[in-house]
Amino acid sequence: MKRRDFFRKGAKGVAGASLLSIAGPVSARDLGRNDRSKDNWYQVATGNMGIPQRQQTVKCDVLVVGGGMAGISAAVSSARNGVKTILIQDRPVLGGNASSEMRITVNGAPQERETGIVEEILIENWVHNKQQSYPVWDHVLYNYVTRQPNLQLILNTQAVDVLLNDNVIKAVKCWGLTNETETTIYAKQFIDCSGDGLMAAMTGAEYRTGREGKDEFGESYAPDRPDGWTMGDCIMMITKDMGRPMPFKAPDYAIPFDHETAFKDKHRRIKQVKEGFWWIEVGDDFDIIGHREDIRHKLMAYFYGVWDYIKNSGNYPEAENIALDWVGSIPGRRESRRFVGDYMLTQNDILKCRHFKDAIGFGGWSLDEHNPGGVENMTEPASYFHARSAEVYEIPYGILYSKNISNLSFAGRNASLTHIALSSTRVMATCSLMGQAVGTGASICVKKEINPRELRTKYMDDLQEQLLRDDVFIPKRPAMDKRDLARTADLMVGSSTLSGDVQLLIDGVSRDRDNEVHHWETDGLPAQLQLEWKVPVNISKVEMKGDTNVHRHLMMHKNPDKYIQKKQLLDVPPELIKKLRIEVRDQGKWVEVSNIEENITRSIKTTFAQVKTSAVRITLLDTWGYENAKLFEVRCYS
Structure with missing residues (x-):
């Protein structure tokens, strides 16, 4: 039985299956995390028996979920514009795919660079981290975020439930992975920059996964018919020259590398032995989130198969003294949920450089659609690199807030995009521009007591002028601030x-x-x-x-x-x-x-x-x- 068929049948007919949760999102309370009635705690200091009290309620104006480059930009811009902001991140470090845990380069438009918050961070890194250490980069990001007024950072904390009133989010319940604390955060505006978008999904916000067919948006690079494929995850590596021969023995789970098939595609050829290979990638045709642990194991197995070939085939003498110094254990992700906004950016918007009155930034990466099967489908190219816009293209604000949840915004790869459009917008500097826009927009919403849709229809000049003042470049939109x-x-x-x-x-x-x-x-x-x-x-x-x-x-x-x-x-x-x-x-x-x-x-x-x-x-x-x-x-x- 194909994996897709199993999950389709399971969702309909295997209601009692332990592998599936079809009753909806599970909260910290559902899991009994804060039912401490059986907690047998003898407090030596007091000589008493006690029950841990690890619940708290906090309030802010804007809550940002997800501490990658988009989330950092959203939280910092919100706080700088004068509203109380909380940023929660479910990892011990900031940066998301760019962090030391995954080490993906902060790419953006190759035609001209993004400015604003993402540029501030990159320059600051050259002040504190000339040695280009990824663990130090983590701390550059930490310093940058924690020194911002109006901004509170909460690490190792995941949003696990939401409180709704009609289509308005009132609060988010969060679980602290290291302090066993349930935190309920009330806010006026909520921004999901987590990539996978669990918090936004729990609100009932509309989203989609998979590939649209050609007919839906007239995208020439889309498949003939829609399907469930998403671009794959990958892990990276860094090596070290030890100055002496370094033997390598592959782990037991390594999958042998079929180099003859792989090398038929020029993009899969091994051109260097110093850093990771982006084409060691595993996609999914149904549920890339639910299958992530299986994907992680496969990625490690395929990676070590490739490295075994490099070290032991005899075809790469330059690798004789090279040893692995770091191999990722957490996959970097390209695609999962894409939420539906008032507008959905498409291939044609990008390639025709469509002008948007609600533009908030730009992109320029090529339509870089990776092989849907990744390294498990080496009969197709690793990536199609379909085309690139003739100039940088505009990104509209209408793709950055929910169509059906009134006070929910999002930024990054979970924005309102087709699969083909995502293949360009997913790079992190572009995602950062989206984050700065929604953070700035959320601050305006708080001050004017409105929601993003009304901001787009009535106050776009306010948002654009503030972004321009804060050094975001918006093509075809010069600054015209009357207060200047x-x-x-x-x-x-x-x-x-x-x-x-x-x-x-x-x-x-x-x-x-x-x-x-x-x-x-x-x-x-x-x-x-x-x-x-x-x-x-x-x-x-x-x-x-x-x-x-x-x-x-x-x-x-x-x-x-x-x-x-x-x-x-x-x-x-x-x-x-x-x-x-x-x-x-x-x-x-x-x-x-x-x-x-x-x-x-x-x-x-x-x-x-x-x-x-x-x-x-x-x-x-x-x-x-x-x-x-x-x-x-x-x-x-x-």
């Missing part, structure tokens, strides 16, 4: 100009596009930018966007040598402004209001006591390596 006092300045002048023009700093576009220049570059340092108003204005914030060269990669790699050859700098971008000073003119004298010595962000935001002034002077003192400084934007606010 820099736009009202009567004079703007730079002390020197090598390229561009100071007037471009208020044109609303925060990066150069193709042959369009949107910057002002100084001719040497130090250099000054001065803004003048004929009528004095009240100012308490000055904000700028500098240069990080968005056409250069920033991510960490398992095999950095390969990328050094491509001239990726494994350090803080040298173009980035490092030191600057801000002054305002007060009664004819310049008064310093901000001085920054070690800036590591492209978006530079300063806040100071409000002052009424007729001029602001910004002195750019130094970069992280370049002789000139480049700005793309300047803003002033009261």
Whole structure:
């Protein structure tokens, strides 16, 4: 009997089968986790018998479930925009597929890099982790999240039940895996960035799995008929050169590698022995979540079969001194649930670069649909790499909230996407942009006491302007913030100009596009930018966007040598402004209001006591390596 047939029959006719739970989601209370009536605890310190009290209730404005790159971006953006936020993660570390547990590279659009929160994190990693250690990367993420005001992080905690009123989520019950504590979290807005989307599924939110057929959305790369296949999971590895011959004996469960069949596809050929092979992958044609433990075991078995071939076939002499240093035990996942929003992004939206009025970011990865059977189907290519959009494509907000649960959003690979569209949007930097959008959107929803659908129909300008201010690039959507006092300045002048023009700093576009220049570059340092108003204005914030060269990669790699050859700098971008000073003119004298010595962000935001002034002077003192400084934007606010 095929596995798919077993589960179909089981769900209909095997109601008592212990392998199936057809009664719905199981909560911590259903499992008896907090029924402590039989707990036989003698407390030596007090001399009494007791019962552990490990239940708590907390409240926040926004709850984010899932601490991968999308979840981090959602939680940080929500908190930064002034609402109390809680982020829960069911693992001991942050990062999801990018963490030390899975070690997948934070890829994004190859045409031009994502900015905003994901870029901040990648740059910060080069400050604290030049050695490119994945365990240290975990702690860079931990530091980044835990220092944010308004944000509480709860690790080793899984959402196991939801409390609903009609189609509105009231609270989520969570189980602490390490502290045996049931936490009920009440919130106003809920965001599922967990990938698999268990919390969102328990609300009754509509979702789908498998592949749509060609006819449903007119997708040329979809199969002729719909089926249940999802792209597979994979595990990665890192090796070490020991400087002496290192023998290898495969574990008992290893599956021999059929290299003759595998190598018929150029993408499965072994080109290096330093890092993992993405094509060692196992998919599923029915329930990739329910079968995950079987998939994990198979992945390890197939991986060790490949490594046994590399080490013992004699065909890879370069591997003689190479030993395995780390092999993943938790599979990285590409696809499972895809929730249904008010819009579903498709192949045609991506390849035709459709313009969306509710755009919140962009993508650019190719339609990279992996072989549905993975390494168990080596008669087909490992991936089809169908096509790539001619330019970066827009991602609409309408795919990031639930169609039928009013206060539920999601971001990442569980967004409202077809299977083919997901094959592009699933990379983590793109998912991070989605996360920053839903976190920012949730904060607006809380403040205006609305839900995401109403935000999309009535307040998209508010969301887009805040995202642009926070350094998210939205193609074809320039910034037009009416509150920005820099736009009202009567004079703007730079002390020197090598390229561009100071007037471009208020044109609303925060990066150069193709042959369009949107910057002002100084001719040497130090250099000054001065803004003048004929009528004095009240100012308490000055904000700028500098240069990080968005056409250069920033991510960490398992095999950095390969990328050094491509001239990726494994350090803080040298173009980035490092030191600057801000002054305002007060009664004819310049008064310093901000001085920054070690800036590591492209978006530079300063806040100071409000002052009424007729001029602001910004002195750019130094970069992280370049002789000139480049700005793309300047803003002033009261």
